[in-house]
Amino acid sequence: MSHPAHPTVDALIARSNRLGADKKNTNFAGGNTSAKGTAQDPVTGDDVELMWVKGSGGDLGTLTSAGLSALRIDRLRALQGVYPGVEREDEMVAALDYCLHGKGGAAPSIDTAMHGLVDAAHVDHLHPDSGIAIATAADGEQLTAKIFGDRVVWVPWRRPGFQLGLDIAAIKAEHPQAIGCILGGHGITAWGDTSEECERNSLWIIDTAAAYISEHGAADPFGAAVPGFEPLPEAERRSRAAALAPAVRGIASHDSAMVGHFSDAPEVLDFLSREKLAPLAALGTSCPDHFLRTKVKPLVLDLPATASLDEQLARLAELHEAYRADYRAYYEAHADETSPAMRGADPLIVLVPGVGMFSYGKNKQTARVAGEFYLNAINVMRGAEALSSYAPISDAEKFRIEYWALEEAKLQRLPKPKSHQGRIAFVTGAASGIGKAIATRLAAEGACVVVADLDLEKARAAAAELGNTDVAIGVAANVADAAAVQAAIDEAVLAFGGVDLVVNNAGLSLSKPLLETTEADWNLQHDVMAKGSFLVSQAAARAMIAQGMGGDVVYISSKNSVFAGPNNIAYSATKADQAHQVRLLAVELGEHGIRVNGINPDGVVRGSGIFASGWGANRAATYGVKEEDLGQFYANRTILKREVVPDNVADAVYVLTGPELSRTTGLHVPVDSGVAAAFLR
Incomplete structure (x- = not known):
């Protein structure tokens, strides 16, 4: 009011x-x-x-x-x-x-x-x-x-x-x-x-x-540039950032899941290349607004930009253990019997020389703002060092504010997080139809969503409908191309820190009988759905395993994966391929806490991109009904006599990936209003 x-x-x-x-x-x-x-x-x-x-x-x-x-x-x-x-x-x-x-x-x-x-x-x-x-x-x-x-x-x-x-x-x-x-x-x-x-x-x-x-002020307040710590060329820098991002997010999420943000702003890269980086970073930030968002100090990788990815990852793991021990010592040195419990010992800012800054928070806005605050802190340190020397408030004073009873009360007043808050979803074919409904539902439940689609402009438009770039982004993704898939996953991890939830939804269909199905028809459908799902799952699984935070992979298969519909050889065969990928990957990825499940919808007519592209007319002709009556035709042959729409599939994705079914993997969920011929056996 x-x-x-x-x-x-x-x-x-x-x-x-x-x-x-x-x-x-x-x-x-x-x-x-x-x-x-x-x-x-x-x-x-x-x-x-x-x-x-x-x-x-x-x-x-x-x-x-x-x-x-x-x-x-x-x-x-x-x-x-x-x-x-x-x-x-x-x-x-x-x-x-x-x-x-x-x-x-x-x-x-x-x-x-x-x-x-x-x-x-x-x-x-x-x-x-x-x-x-x-x-x-x-x-x-x-x-x-x-x-x-x-x-x-x-x-x-x-x-x-x-x-x-x-x-x-x-x-x-x-x-x-x-x-x-x-x-x-x-x-x-x-x-x-x-x-x-x-x-x-x-x-x-x-x-x-x-x-x-x-x-x-002095010309070089942060000291001389350190050989080997200078910024990598842009393409190499962003590629290394994408390779590091999942593991760094895992470091920041040891105690609770975090969303990430990446910045390679010139001011950040310059600070990371200078000889005063380590001693200044160790002093931490000073303004209460700064360190409440960034923690008292960042984790700084002490290797040159030229170090190998494996060397950087191994060293980050060592530094994380040291950071946690140091933070616990800070807490124990200043806490008393009235202090709130320690909230977590993971860094919120991770600095990688030559690459950039990773910042973290409970959602994307908080993560982005944490990075903005540390950039403020860099500017503050630069100004203080240019005129004098940087002398922030003491750790004891920082602790009094970080664990202030008033701050704790403010945290306790925050609303309960939504079911998917802190999760990063990558949905293919999400610019329209079922994919768009899934993306919309996941965003509404608090997830950060990557709308992946063959058409970049449509993907961006669909993402914009969900909110600003703290909520969703649109990326181009030709799922049949391994390089394009990896590039899309890289965009996702740079935008939000990683990936937790993948929905293999991209698809198309050509309704033809065996003798009219060409080799090109067969290859196209298998490339997009069977091969595409494999490529997306493979690239996403690499990121999920590096994070060490578990995850979900969902395949939007079809009742046709088990039901022998007429004039549908290529589509139904590739859906059966997807269905078995669910079983195979559930077994293989389970040790990493990654759950793999599938959804088998009946024909979704309303709002479907596939049906709008000619598939609906072909299926209507196959069944001898008018195209405008196809949805009702499908409904009439079901047990519940109800039409399946995109939101019904989205609801199933929400349930499968939410907290209630955390012990479920390898499952196929029918969303078909009851097609007896497609009952799973």
């Missing part, structure tokens, strides 16, 4: 969207903005002084009024009288609920006091790379005075909360000439009497810091 229209709210939203749209100003979902004004109290009819502030969660670039909290300023400031001190800081978040004005909107964030206690009508708190570079420099306080004079004041590191709000309010009162402050280890805060002035002050701080770093 959004807040009622108000000019102050409208200006706040517009300012927030402008600031959030430019990543130089703040990272995704980072920072918050506020505005103070008056509105009528619906109970008394009197004007009441309110503050509207970005609430917990959300992103400035896409903020709407529904993402704001509205609080009464008199009640918010009255909390100063009951503030129990920093040792009981967390109690103040619950107290903010008693300051809310009306219902709806977002929950107040931990930064609310920073906005409400400062004596300014408009306040911005942002996480710009240039500002955090100053905030994390070893001599950040001196640099702040040198760069900004008396217009910006240094605030030593303090965990966000009520006391930080009191600190900034005092600084604003003591320095009337100041327009904002640098928050040590964290970011910037700026203020103004009008929305325009506040935005102008924020941008002045950000741009002044960036200009100073550019003009006065």
